[in-house]
Amino acid sequence: MKIAIIVHKTTLDKCTGKGCLNAFFQRDDAFAPYGPEAQLVAFTHDGGALEKKIGRLKQLGVEVVHLSSCVRSKNPAYEALARKLSEDFAVVGYTHGSRQGRTRAAICLPARKHRE
Numbered sequence: 001m002k003i004a005i006i007v008h009k010t011t012l013d014k015c016t017g018k019g020c021l022n023a024f025f026q027r028d029d030a031f032a033p034y035g036p037e038a039q040l041v042a043f044t045h046d047g048g049a050l051e052k053k054i055g056r057l058k059q060l061g062v063e064v065v066h067l068s069s070c071v072r073s074k075n076p077a078y079e080a081l082a083r084k085l086s087e088d089f090a091v092v093g094y095t096h097g098s099r100q101g102r103t104r105a106a107i108c109l110p111a112r113k114h115r116e
Contacts, residue, residue, distance in 0.1 A: 001038045004062045008070040009047035023096035065089045069097050082107040
């Protein structure tokens with residue numbers, strides 16, 4: 001299973017990614033269902049050219065995109081971003097902390113396109 005994490009661009013300006021990375025490598029919170037075969041193959045932010053990023057994630061064989069907990073709480077386009085990404089990937093709308101969240105519950109969507 002190949003996984004990507006997308007974090008909030010403004011938050012990344014001051015964040016080390018420790019919460020997301022610890023959750024992945026310790027298989028906590030949103031990453032608890034994954035076994036040792038899961039690989040983190042991309043870590044990027046929600047700014048910039050989304051279509052180019054999607055193309056690159058597809059080239060890398062990403063199956064699941066996790067939107068970081070900071071994207072959920074700080075990106076007003078969180079739901080739209082999750083829906084867009086679900087055209088090509090399964091989407092888990094948080095990384096660490098509660099699935100319910102402080103401001104809104106995480107969106108979890110299956111991939112809408114059959115992977116080739």
